[in-house]
Amino acid sequence: MITVDSLTKRYRGFTAVDDVSFVARPGRVTGFLGPNGAGKSTTMRIMVGLTDASSGSATVLGRPFGQLPNPGREVGVLLDASAQHAGRTGREILAIAQRTMGLPGSRVDEMLELVSLTERESERRVRNYSLGMRQRLGIATALIGDPEVLILDEPANGLDPAGIRWMRDLLRGYANKGGTVLLSSHLLHEIEVIADDLVMIGNGRIVAEGTKAELLHAAGTVVRTGAAAELAQALRNAGLVVTIAEDGALRTEAPADQVGEIALNSRIALTELRSSDNAGLEEMFLELTAETQREGAAA
Amino acid sequence: MSTLTQAAPATPAARETTYAPIPLSRIMRVELIKMFDTRSGFWLMASIGIAAVLATAATIIFAPESELDYEAFATAIGFPIAIILPIVGLLSVSSEWSQRTGLTTFTLLPNRSRVINAKLLVAVGVGVVSMFLAMAIGAVGNIVGTAIAGVDTTWNVSAKELSLIVLANVLGMLIGSMLGVVIRNSAGAIVGYFVYNALLPTLFMTLGNLQDWFHDLWPWVDFAYAQGALFEGDPSGQDWAHLAVTTTIWLVLPLVVGLFVIRKSEVK
Numbered sequence: 001m002i003t004v005d006s007l008t009k010r011y012r013g014f015t016a017v018d019d020v021s022f023v024a025r026p027g028r029v030t031g032f033l034g035p036n037g038a039g040k041s042t043t044m045r046i047m048v049g050l051t052d053a054s055s056g057s058a059t060v061l062g063r064p065f066g067q068l069p070n071p072g073r074e075v076g077v078l079l080d081a082s083a084q085h086a087g088r089t090g091r092e093i094l095a096i097a098q099r100t101m102g103l104p105g106s107r108v109d110e111m112l113e114l115v116s117l118t119e120r121e122s123e124r125r126v127r128n129y130s131l132g133m134r135q136r137l138g139i140a141t142a143l144i145g146d147p148e149v150l151i152l153d154e155p156a157n158g159l160d161p162a163g164i165r166w167m168r169d170l171l172r173g174y175a176n177k178g179g180t181v182l183l184s185s186h187l188l189h190e191i192e193v194i195a196d197d198l199v200m201i202g203n204g205r206i207v208a209e210g211t212k213a214e215l216l217h218a219a220g221t222v223v224r225t226g227a228a229a230e231l232a233q234a235l236r237n238a239g240l241v242v243t244i245a246e247d248g249a250l251r252t253e254a255p256a257d258q259v260g261e262i263a264l265n266s267r268i269a270l271t272e273l274r275s276s277d278n279a280g281l282e283e284m285f286l287e288l289t290a291e292t293q294r295e296g297a298a299a
Numbered sequence: 300m301s302t303l304t305q306a307a308p309a310t311p312a313a314r315e316t317t318y319a320p321i322p323l324s325r326i327m328r329v330e331l332i333k334m335f336d337t338r339s340g341f342w343l344m345a346s347i348g349i350a351a352v353l354a355t356a357a358t359i360i361f362a363p364e365s366e367l368d369y370e371a372f373a374t375a376i377g378f379p380i381a382i383i384l385p386i387v388g389l390l391s392v393s394s395e396w397s398q399r400t401g402l403t404t405f406t407l408l409p410n411r412s413r414v415i416n417a418k419l420l421v422a423v424g425v426g427v428v429s430m431f432l433a434m435a436i437g438a439v440g441n442i443v444g445t446a447i448a449g450v451d452t453t454w455n456v457s458a459k460e461l462s463l464i465v466l467a468n469v470l471g472m473l474i475g476s477m478l479g480v481v482i483r484n485s486a487g488a489i490v491g492y493f494v495y496n497a498l499l500p501t502l503f504m505t506l507g508n509l510q511d512w513f514h515d516l517w518p519w520v521d522f523a524y525a526q527g528a529l530f531e532g533d534p535s536g537q538d539w540a541h542l543a544v545t546t547t548i549w550l551v552l553p554l555v556v557g558l559f560v561i562r563k564s565e566v567k
Contacts, residue, residue: 049409050402050566066409069320077406083399087338093403099329100321100407125338141403 001026001180002047002149007056009042009204016042018204019056024182024197026148029175031195031212032184033285039204040184041079044153048077060149072101075149076142081134081158086127090117090137093126094144101145111140116166131158139167150174152183156190168194188285200285207246208284214241215281220253224272225263234266235259245284251276326408326417334391334421343387350379351433355440359447367445368453373437373464380433381468382496385475386489388422392479393488401566411561419476426472430465460532467529470546474522477550480557483564495549500524522549 002024009017024030045051047058049065115136200208354375395401445452482488500523507517522545528538
């Protein structure tokens with residue numbers, strides 16, 4: 001279980017993470033989705049105590065990360081597979097984690113086998129590893145303490161399709177055994193195949209959150225109004241599930257005629273009412289991505 | 300605006316954890332391994348060994364027979380160790396940032412002060428052990444060297460002199476580690492190390508010789524000058540005072556500031 005509560009991180013003149021709250025539950029894979037620079041990595045670094053939050057809090061298994069007595073036994077972390085001493089072998093890197101956590105030496109071989117790094121590859125220095133091999137080594141380091149919670153930043157980067165499938169099966173099995181998995185990605189389709197729950201972030205704010213089924217596959221309605229909060233309340237009063245996008249559009253699984261009727265009864269004027277074509281999340285994601293790309297080009 | 304989809308479930312009460320905290324001794328052991336298991340660590344150690352052998356050979360070949368004694372060998376071997384070993388201590392800290400291993404280190408051990416303390420303790424230990432090793436090699440060199448030259452073997456370094464040299468070496472290791480803590484970048488810290496050991500002493504010497512007002516102040520600000528007394532074998536009370544003051548200025552204060560910054564800084 002990971003609980004993020006009103007987390008905010010301000011740097012001089014810009015807010016990287018803006019009032020982010022969500023929960024990653026045990027037994028589920030939570031996908032943390034957003035374009036590059038949206039604040040995913042900063043949020044994850046705050047979770048594991050590498051960066052201080054400006055306000056708000058993040059707890060893992062009910063405690064701030066820094067208060068875990070032996071964090072590697074409870075939380076497996078992979079933030080950047082390339083952040084390893086290039087002059088060490090894969091085996092040496094695993095051995096450091098194994099010794100720090102106080103585990104038996106046999107765990108190193110077990111992990112190497114789990115992530116399919118051969119004996120010979122494990123004796124090579126990380127300088128000579130491909131990104132995919134580094135990711136496997138990073139996942140091995142995260143899993144070596146047999147933790148209950150996994151926090152993985154872009155773990156599929158550099159993996160080939162077979163590798164991505166392997167990781168999907170690994171994380172699925174892990175969650176099925178009751179583990180909590182939070183993984184980030186900037187690729188919607190990558191997350192789509194792995195995650196049960198989705199948290200989408202753009203410009204430091206959460207723009208959508210819910211189960212994958214709700215967000216991706218439910219046919220539903222997109223509705224816009226000048227009084228979004230009131231309409232959302234009215235729809236929820238009617239027992240509907242509602243998501244508010246950053247641009248103010250509401251999405252719900254209910255059909256358009258029902259939404260229109262509720263709006264009429266609540267005397268709320270609509271500016272747009274249409275059936276969504278299952279692609280709401282993707283559209284939203286593309287908008288976000290396009291926005292950051294424009295900013296990137298202008299800079 | 301965040302979601303309206305699901306209300307966050309109540310946070311469960313903090314769970315009892317059965318895992319024992321990581322003892323300092325274990326962190327120290329891991330840090331000792333990390334100091335020497337990299338390629339740079341290995342070659343620094345190897346270069347010390349090579350330099351020690353070359354220094355011993357040079358002493359046997361070039362030192363006049365009258366000066367072929369234990370002091371000559373111990374000095375020749377201790378010198379490369381005293382220069383190179385602090386760089387091992389320095390890299391042990393700075394590489395956590397330059398090689399970005401800190402991302403793993405500080406997530407496995409969120410209390411960064413404990414990690415740095417373990418590194419400093421290990422640096423002190425390595426400083427002591429390596430000096431005893433140098434003395435042992437020097438003793439062998441002395442026996443073999445004098446046998447080759449056909450002169451009497453003289454043991455002319457007292458226990459007091461030895462312990463002063465060990466102290467100087469420990470200070471050197473701590474200076475290296477401190478520079479790693481303060482600069483947190485391997486290349487920058489190594490430059491800093493040469494500024495400390497070569498540039499600053501030269502600067503102070505020039506200033507001390509050219510400016511009368513600085514001459515009396517000199518021993519109170521020049522760390523290398525103050526450390527020099529340790530190698531003379533019999534420091535006076537004033538020499539100790541010089542050493543205490545310069546150690547505070549050049550080692551303790553920057554270390555305290557560096558440790559404070561490390562606790563707050565962001566690890567990326």
